[in-house]
Amino acid sequence: MLLDITFRKDLSRSFGVTLVVLVTIVVTIMLIKTLGQAAGGRVAAADVLLLLGFATLAQLPLILTLSLFMAVVATLSRMYRDSEMAVWLACGVPVRRWLSPIAQVGLPVVLVVATLVMLAWPWGNAQSQQLRERYEKRSDLSRVAPGQFQASRDGSKVFFIERDSNLGGMGRNVFILSQQGPSEAVTTAAGGQIVWDEGDRYLVLEQGQRTDSTPGSAVSTLARFERYRVLADRQVARSLDELPPKATDTWTLWQSELPRHRGELTWRLGMVLGTVNLALLGLGLAATNPRRPNSWGLLVALLTFVVYYNLINLSQSWVGRGRLDVSSALLVLHGPAFLLGLTLMAWRDEAIRLMRPWRRATT
Numbered sequence: 001m002l003l004d005i006t007f008r009k010d011l012s013r014s015f016g017v018t019l020v021v022l023v024t025i026v027v028t029i030m031l032i033k034t035l036g037q038a039a040g041g042r043v044a045a046a047d048v049l050l051l052l053g054f055a056t057l058a059q060l061p062l063i064l065t066l067s068l069f070m071a072v073v074a075t076l077s078r079m080y081r082d083s084e085m086a087v088w089l090a091c092g093v094p095v096r097r098w099l100s101p102i103a104q105v106g107l108p109v110v111l112v113v114a115t116l117v118m119l120a121w122p123w124g125n126a127q128s129q130q131l132r133e134r135y136e137k138r139s140d141l142s143r144v145a146p147g148q149f150q151a152s153r154d155g156s157k158v159f160f161i162e163r164d165s166n167l168g169g170m171g172r173n174v175f176i177l178s179q180q181g182p183s184e185a186v187t188t189a190a191g192g193q194i195v196w197d198e199g200d201r202y203l204v205l206e207q208g209q210r211t212d213s214t215p216g217s218a219v220s221t222l223a224r225f226e227r228y229r230v231l232a233d234r235q236v237a238r239s240l241d242e243l244p245p246k247a248t249d250t251w252t253l254w255q256s257e258l259p260r261h262r263g264e265l266t267w268r269l270g271m272v273l274g275t276v277n278l279a280l281l282g283l284g285l286a287a288t289n290p291r292r293p294n295s296w297g298l299l300v301a302l303l304t305f306v307v308y309y310n311l312i313n314l315s316q317s318w319v320g321r322g323r324l325d326v327s328s329a330l331l332v333l334h335g336p337a338f339l340l341g342l343t344l345m346a347w348r349d350e351a352i353r354l355m356r357p358w359r360r361a362t363t
Contacts, residue, residue, distance in 0.1 A: 007075070007101040015071035015105065022063045023056070030055040044135045051131060054124040061116045061271055066305060068109045069278040072102060073301040076286030095348040098283055106279045113275050117268045118250045125247040156180065157230075159203070161192060174205055176230060186211045187230065203230045263320030266329050270312040273330065277337040278305060284344025308337065 034051050037043045043051060076098070079085040089095075150159050160175040174192040178185045189208025196202070205228045213220040245253065245264035253265040285301050315329040324332070 004101045004104070007079075007098065008105055010078075011071055011075045011101065011105050014075045015067055015109075018070050018074070019063065019067040022067055023060075026059050026063060027052070027056055030059070043132060047131045047135065051128055054128040054131075057116070057120055057124040058128075061113045061121065062309070064109055064113050064116075065271065065275045065278060068106055068275065069282050069305055070298075070301065072106075072279055072282035073286045073298060076283065077298070080287060095283065095345055099280075099345075102279055102283065106275075110272065110275050114272045117271045121268065122247055122249045126243060129243065129247050174203070174208070176203070176205075178230075183212060183214045185213075187228070189228070204228075205230065259322045260320045262326055263316040263318075266319045266326050267312060267316040269326070269330060270315055270334065273334040274308060274312055274337075277334055277341060278308065280338065280341030281344070284341055284348060287348060 030052055034043065034048050034055065037051075038045045038048050076085070079088075088097075148160070157176060157178040161171040162173040171193065172191050174187075174189040176185075176187040178187070187205065187208060187210045189205035191207065192203050192205045194202070195204055205225070207226065208228065209222060209224045210228070211220055211222050245260050248256075248261065248264065250265070250268060253261045253268075256262070281304060282301065285304065311333055315324075315333050318324045319326060319329050
């Protein structure tokens with residue numbers, strides 16, 4: 001039918017444009033964030049592109065959901081403004097007739113969102129976690145750029161190492177400034193190497209000296225050493241069994257009875273159901289008056305999306321704290337949203353049906 005062909009074409013075009021714009025914005029934001037982490041020494045500079053790809057992959061389900069929702073609202077709103085919708089409604093076509101072309105365009109998007117949330121989301125988060133842990137667990141000085149000062153996590157120590165590739169895992173000209181209470185210590189050494197001992201990271205120095213002093217005091221202590229080990233950072237190694245819920249595969253979440261795992265499963269299922277409900281809500285929220293062109297419809301749609309997405313996150317928190325089980329949380333949140341979408345659609349159809357006798361009487 002002409003209606004299906006025209007609407008599917010417009011909806012697909014609007015969805016593609018919205019998707020490109022949102023992906024560009026998200027990639028830019030994630031790139032700035034990842035570069036900031038690399039500059040701060042929290043991730044390796046060589047892993048920036050990989051981390052950017054994993055972060056974008058993790059945000060892609062949300063982007064696809066928002067793109068489909070905004071495409072439905074924008075396409076139908078344009079049809080209302082151009083009086084194209086009035087023509088179809090005057091021909092006796094009900095609002096529910098648009099469910100078929102929306103389903104034809106939206107069903108592949110829902111399947112992609114389900115695949116990304118159930119498979120790609122935990123895989124991407126697990127890969128990002130492994131990259132970050134691998135960077136933290138390196139036993140050489142390759143994670144420290146030559147001439148770069150790096151602070152410990154608690155900020156009590158500052159390290160400077162001039163790395164020499166000819167020395168393998170060793171670095172030369174090491175400088176450490178540490179502070180414990182009012183006293184300060186400056187340690188210099190000809191060489192050093194990072195080693196791990198029971199989850200803690202140590203910097204082993206060779207051929208150096210240490211100067212202890214207190215600001216405001218003329219007394220200082222100088223000590224020379226042949227070999228000296230300094231605690232660089234405390235780090236508890238994370239095993240595969242201790243991965244965060246967002247990096248755990250869906251099958252493990254399904255079998256687990258831990259509240260935080262059930263909460264993550266609720267979020268993943270909620271994202272899939274939310275994609276369907278938002279497309280249905282967009283059909284009812286898109287109605288506008290062509291005599292009063294404005295952007296209130298898009299603003300209401302954006303507000304609806306923000307509220308709905310926050311409620312999905314809230315349902316994850318409810319299940320994670322043991323207040324609700326998975327089925328109850330999904331029913332409490334997504335059931336009323338689905339009924340609201342059907343109610344809006346039925347209300348539009350009923351309003352049009354009541355207007356037809358009046359139109360016939362006036363003509």
